[in-house]
Amino acid sequence: MGAAILPVLVFTVLWGGVGIILPFLVPKGPNRGVLQVILMLTGACCWLFWLCCYMCQMNPLIGPIIQSHVALVMQQEWGGGPATNAQSA
C-alpha cells in the first residue's frame, strides 16, 4: 500500500518545473509578470488536482463492485494481477 516513487516524482517534477523553474525563464518584457503568474498557477492547480486523485486511491477503503461476467472478462483481458504471477512463480 502507498505511493509508488516513480509517478509521484515524475508529476511533481513536471508541474514543479512548470510552476517554479519556467517562471524564471520567461523573457523580459511587459508581459513577464502575467506570464509568471500564469505558469505558477498552472503548475499549482494541475499538481494539486493530480495529487488529490492519486492520494484518494492510495489506500482504498472500498473496492469496486463488478458484475461477474465483467470480472471474467477483466480476468482474461487484464490478467490475474501481479500477485498471482508472483505466486505461480
Place this chain on the structure above:
Amino acid sequence: MSLFRSEEMALCQLFLQSEAAYACVSELGELGLAQFRDLNPFVNAFQRKFVNEVRRCDEMERKLRYLEKEIKKDGIPMLDSGENVEAPQPREMIDLEATFEKLENELREVNQNAEALKRNYLELTELKHILRKTQVFFDEREIHDVDESLTANLIEDQYVGTQMMNLAAKQGHLGFVAGVILRERIPPFERMLWRACRGNVFLRQAEIDTPLEDPTTSDQVYKSVFIIFFQGDQLKIRVKKICEGFRATLYPCPETPNDRREMAVGVMTRIEDLNTVLSQTQDHRHRVLVAAAKSIKIWFTKVRKIKAIYHTLNLFNLDVTQKCLIAECWVPVSDLEAIHLALRRGTERSGSSVPPILNRMETREVPPTYFRLNKFTKGFQMLIDAYGVGTYREANPAPYAIITFPFLFAVMFGDFGHGLIMTLFALWMVMNEKPLIAKKSTSEIWNIFFGGRYIILLMGFFSMYTGLIYNDFFSKSLNLFGSQWFVPQKSMYIFKEKDVMLDPKNAYANSPYPIGLDPVWQVADNKINFLNAYKMKVSIIIGVCHMIFGVMMSLWNHMFFRKKINILCDFVPQIIFMTFIFFYLVLLVFHKWVAYYATGDDEGLGPHCAPSILITFINMVLFKNGEKIGECEPYMYGGQQGFQKFLVVIAVLCIPWMLAGKPYLIYKYRQLQHQQFTNVSTAGLTEESDQVQMANGAAAPSGDHEENEKMEDIVIHQAIHTIEYVLGCVSNTASYLRLWALSLAHAQLSEVLWGMVLRLGLQSGSWFGGVFLFMIFAAWACLTLAILVLMEGLSAFLHTLRLHWVEFQNKFYQGAGYPFSPFSFDTILETAQNVEE
C-alpha cells in the same frame, strides 16, 4: 505590472494656443491616451464655441451617407484601404465641403433626369403593350363580325359582351378607353366597373408578361393592359373616374387599324431613342459613383475625425484673453512623455510659435481605472469588468482568473473528448483570427464566442487535463497504464455470485493508477459512491485554497494602500478564522487518505474504523466528544480533541476581534488627534483655527471618506463586514460543492447518452448494423455537441463565473471604479462603423 493594478493616472491641465489647439487635439486623438473632462458641464450643447463647425461636419456626413447609399444601390465595391488618414487641417474643410456639395448636386440632378426619363420610358412601354394587346381585341371583334351567325348559336358568357358591342357598333358610336393597371387591382376594378355602370360596360384585359420598373421606387411591378368598351358620354365620364380612382393610366388609342399601326411604329422609335439616352445617363451616374467609391471611406474617416476634434474642443474652457484654450485631462503617468511629444508635433504642424503647457494638477478626485490589455488578456478583463470596474489601483483579479477560471470550469466540465472538441473549435478561431476579424460579423452570439476565443481555448486545454484525471473520454475510460485492480486467479468461486466486490486486500496492486482514476471504476456498480467521496473532497480542497488565495490578495491590497489597521484588524483575524477551521478540514481530508488502509494489521486503522470527516468536523465545531465504538478510536490522531477545541476557541475569538478592533482603534486615534488639536487651539489661536476648519470643510467636500465618516457608520460598516465574512466562509465553502455536483452531472449525462443512444448502434449486427450505426452515430454526435459541449459548457461557465465573482472576489475586490475612456480616433471610428452596420 500593468495588469496587476490599474495604471497610475494624473490629472493634467493643458493650455493650448487657439491656433494650435486643433492640431494638438488631433495628435492626441491619434495617440488615444488622454481622457478630457467637460469644463463647461452647464453649457447647453448649442451654446458652445464650435457648434458651427460641428454642424458643418454633420452636414458633410449626411451628404456622404447619401453618396454611400447610392453607391450601395448600384452595387459598386467601396475601396477600403484601411490606411489611417490624418485629420485634415481646418482650412481643408472648405474644400471637402465643396467637393461633397458638387458631388451631391451632380448626383441629384442625374437621378432626377434618370427618373424623368424612366417615367417617360415606362409610359412608352405601357403604350406599346396597349397597342399590341388591344390589337388582339380588335382583331377578335372583326372575326366576330364575320361569323356572327355562328356565335349567335353558341351563346357563352364571354361572347355576350362582344355581341352587345357589335350590336352597339352597328347602331352607332361605341366608345372605348384603354389603359394599364396594377395586376392585383384588376378584380376590385372589374367589380367596381360592373356595379357602377350596371353591367353596361365591357372590360377586356390581358397581362403584360414582363415586369415593369416603377421609376419612383424602382421596384419591379406586374401590370395588366385593359380596354373598356361602353356606350354614351355619361358612361365615359363614369368609367374615366373609376380608372382615376384605381390609379390606372389611360392612353389614347386610335380607332382605325392604320392609325394604330402608325402610332406603334412611332412609339418603337421613340423607345429606342430613349434607351440610348437612358443608358448614357446611367453611364454618367455610374462614372460619378465609381469615382466617389474610391475615396468615400477616406472621406468618412476625415469628416469623423474633424467632428471628433471639434466635439473635444467644445469641452475646453476659453481663457479670459480669448487667446488660449484650457483643457483638463486624465493621463497615464507613464505616458506623459508621449503626450508631450504629441503636443510638440501638433504645435509644429500648426506653425504656432508658443508651445503648449502641460501642468500636472493635485486633485482629491478618484482617477479612472486603466489597464493596458492585449488580445489575450482582454477577454479575461471583460469577465471581471462585467462584475464591476476595479477601484483605482486596487488588485486586479484578472491575471489570476486567466488560469483559475478555466481550471474551475474544467473541474466541472472534465471530459477529455468534450475538452478536445472545445479546444479544436477555439484553436480554429485563434488560427484564423485575422480573416475572421476582417469579416466583421454582426451576429451577436458569434461575436461573444469569438471575443472569448482565448478563454475557450484555455478552458478546452484544462478540460482535457481534468478529463484525463477523471479518466473520462466521452464517458469511457482509457486503460493507458494498466488497471491496478485485478480479479485474482484463485477466486473462481466468485463467479457463482451475481456480482462481486474486489477486496482491496488481495485484488489491488500496491500503488495507485499513475494518472487519474483507475479505469476499473468505470465498470464498477459502486462507481458513484466512490466518485462522490472523491469529488466532494476535491471540491472542498480547491474551494478552500481558492478562498485563502482571495484573503491573501486582500493582504496585498492593504500593504499597497499602507493600511496597517486593516491588516491588523481585518486580514489577521480573517486568515486565522479561515485556516483554523476550514484549512484544518482540508488537512483532515489528506490525513484520512494517508492514515487509513484496508490491508494493515492494526484493526483500529481498518476501513470500518475510518471516521466520517463531515461528522468529525461537525463535532469539532459543536464541541461534542466522540465515542469509542468497539475497537475504533473516534479520533484520527492523538490529542485531536484538545487541539480541535483550541482551534475553535481561537477562531471564535477572531469574530469579536474583527468586530470591535477597527472601530476601537479609529476611536482612539481620533481622540488623540482631538487632544492635540485642542492643545494647539488653547494656545491662543481659537478663532483662526475655527476659520481654518471651516475652510477645510468647504474645500474638500469629496475628499477622504474615511476621515469624515461618523463613528456609528464605522461601527455598522464593520459589523456588516464581519458578519458577511464569517457567514460567507461557511456558505462559500458549501458553494464550492457545485464543483462536485456539476462534474458528477456532466459525467452522468454523457454516460447516459452513450448508454441510451450510441450503444443501440453498437449492438446490432450484420450489414444492417453498419448502416444503423452510421445514423445512430450522427444522432449521438449532435446530442453530444448540443447538450454536452454547448449547454453543459454554458452552465459550467456560469457557475465558474459565480465562483469568481462571489466566492473569490468578495474577499478582496471592491470594484467601485470607473473605466478610463480616452479620446481616441480608433475607438470613435470603430463605433461609428458599428452603428452604420
